[in-house]
Amino acid sequence: MTPSLSLPLAALNIGLPDVLQSGILQYGFMQRAMTAGVLTGVLCAVVGVFVVHRGLSFMGAGISHASFGGVALGAWLGVNPLAGALVFCLLVAWSIGWISLKTQVREDTAIGIFFASTMALGILLVGYSPPLQRELLAYLFGSILSVSVDDLVFISLAGGLVLALLGWFGKELLFTIFDPDGAVVAGIPANRYYFLLITLVTFTLVISIKVAGIVLVPALLVTPAAAASQLSERFGIILLLSTLFGLAATLGGLVLSYLFNTPSGATIVLLITFLFLLASLVARLRK
Amino acid sequence: MSPTVTPVDIRDLTVTLGGLAVLDNVSLTIAQGEFLALLGPNGAGKSTLLKVIGGLLTPDSGSVRVFGREPGRPGTNPVGYMPQAGAINPRFPISARGVVMMGRYPALGPGRYPRSADRAAVAQALSAVGAENLATKPLAKLSGGQRQRVFLARALVNNPDLLLLDEPTAGMDTQAVEQFYSLIRGLRDQGKAVVVVSHDIGVVAPQVDRVACLNRRLVAHGLPGQVLDQHVLESMYGCDAMLFTHGDHPHMVVNRHK
Numbered sequence: 001m002t003p004s005l006s007l008p009l010a011a012l013n014i015g016l017p018d019v020l021q022s023g024i025l026q027y028g029f030m031q032r033a034m035t036a037g038v039l040t041g042v043l044c045a046v047v048g049v050f051v052v053h054r055g056l057s058f059m060g061a062g063i064s065h066a067s068f069g070g071v072a073l074g075a076w077l078g079v080n081p082l083a084g085a086l087v088f089c090l091l092v093a094w095s096i097g098w099i100s101l102k103t104q105v106r107e108d109t110a111i112g113i114f115f116a117s118t119m120a121l122g123i124l125l126v127g128y129s130p131p132l133q134r135e136l137l138a139y140l141f142g143s144i145l146s147v148s149v150d151d152l153v154f155i156s157l158a159g160g161l162v163l164a165l166l167g168w169f170g171k172e173l174l175f176t177i178f179d180p181d182g183a184v185v186a187g188i189p190a191n192r193y194y195f196l197l198i199t200l201v202t203f204t205l206v207i208s209i210k211v212a213g214i215v216l217v218p219a220l221l222v223t224p225a226a227a228a229s230q231l232s233e234r235f236g237i238i239l240l241l242s243t244l245f246g247l248a249a250t251l252g253g254l255v256l257s258y259l260f261n262t263p264s265g266a267t268i269v270l271l272i273t274f275l276f277l278l279a280s281l282v283a284r285l286r287k
Numbered sequence: 288m289s290p291t292v293t294p295v296d297i298r299d300l301t302v303t304l305g306g307l308a309v310l311d312n313v314s315l316t317i318a319q320g321e322f323l324a325l326l327g328p329n330g331a332g333k334s335t336l337l338k339v340i341g342g343l344l345t346p347d348s349g350s351v352r353v354f355g356r357e358p359g360r361p362g363t364n365p366v367g368y369m370p371q372a373g374a375i376n377p378r379f380p381i382s383a384r385g386v387v388m389m390g391r392y393p394a395l396g397p398g399r400y401p402r403s404a405d406r407a408a409v410a411q412a413l414s415a416v417g418a419e420n421l422a423t424k425p426l427a428k429l430s431g432g433q434r435q436r437v438f439l440a441r442a443l444v445n446n447p448d449l450l451l452l453d454e455p456t457a458g459m460d461t462q463a464v465e466q467f468y469s470l471i472r473g474l475r476d477q478g479k480a481v482v483v484v485s486h487d488i489g490v491v492a493p494q495v496d497r498v499a500c501l502n503r504r505l506v507a508h509g510l511p512g513q514v515l516d517q518h519v520l521e522s523m524y525g526c527d528a529m530l531f532t533h534g535d536h537p538h539m540v541v542n543r544h545k
Contacts, residue, residue, distance in 0.1 A: 171397075232380065233381075
């Protein structure tokens, strides 16, 4: 398996010295990468605010890792790996949700069980799927520079759907993540909205795998929202700041990875983590 | 409000949680304009009963009707609910006004955002609890008592016919408790039915019209002065207990080492 892994590594570090001499947006792959970065950066940052304030960060990490099993299953079955990941992750997310609502098993325990077992399934299946072995690193750590036009269409449509649903059900989701009991008494079915939220989270994560990768995408979801929450006590402002941080990190990370020839997913994640530390520092100084 | 429909009508209610009977064969009605306290020790099932009335828990057997309907399906008779202080994240990024506005969400429905009528209702509810000056304050900046008033405003924002209050004065000082209950009695006088859950008999008993004493079963139900005798307190707390009064303030003395 090892020799085939060198290919995607090269793709991650796409040879940039000659690219550096000309404009960053002159290249089609860079334009597509920037567009994908903007779309997923905004999407993750907006959904992330709901995730962070509902305490679903670990759920995000769990579902994202489950997508490794989904990608492998898709490849093994001969369907599009991302489509496989989407269906598989939805089943995992709904199972975790059902277990935590209907049984004595806590949500974090259910996530812990699925986190590892779905990765294990992926590792088993990867052995049977030579094409996936070649793409493995791209799925694990992202390959934003290899985003295709088809990928962009998928990201736009699915991401647009997630944002539209968030806009339509936003205030109900806000009520149910803040006070689920109060929402139920008022006539808003909190459990259904919990399932809606984990469904939107699943779509968001799978959409963003290409950009940041399975291992790194939870940071894109959680960290901009966490940084924004340090700076405001208003949900609307946090949504706005989180979006700005998400945008700054994906675009800034891409430019930095281009300038310093570093892996883009990792650069984006380290940049957003830096923004989080900065926001924490600012919050502390303001007190 | 239709005067003929009983706000709360509970018959032979049994609820089990995790295989344990939390409420056993409880029957209770709450009339319009009645201010009732559900009393009992921790684990007696008071909060469970409130949750059943609010539609948060489904009974294992027996029937519960809230204004003649299944609980949790507010129709023309809105139900206002105040959660226990501990059930809420006090650092959630929302203003006092935002909390109260949530009470308007169900009637608005998905896809529709608040309009001027909703903003007026929110302002009115905040001023009804004397919290108009807190409107723009973030929840995290409110004291415990202020927070409880804001949640009461949310419970009131649809002019409900039934109020469900879960340990509403926990963490308040004596003066705030007095103010809070005088506010609630005013609402009762407007014809609203009010149910308050409390483990603190001494604080609540003098404030309410009737008490229902629970210890999985309904131990006693009636006027506080008539019901809260030594026999009832013993059945409720399972130990020697005595309620005595200093002026208006009853105190309970419990002897656990009888």
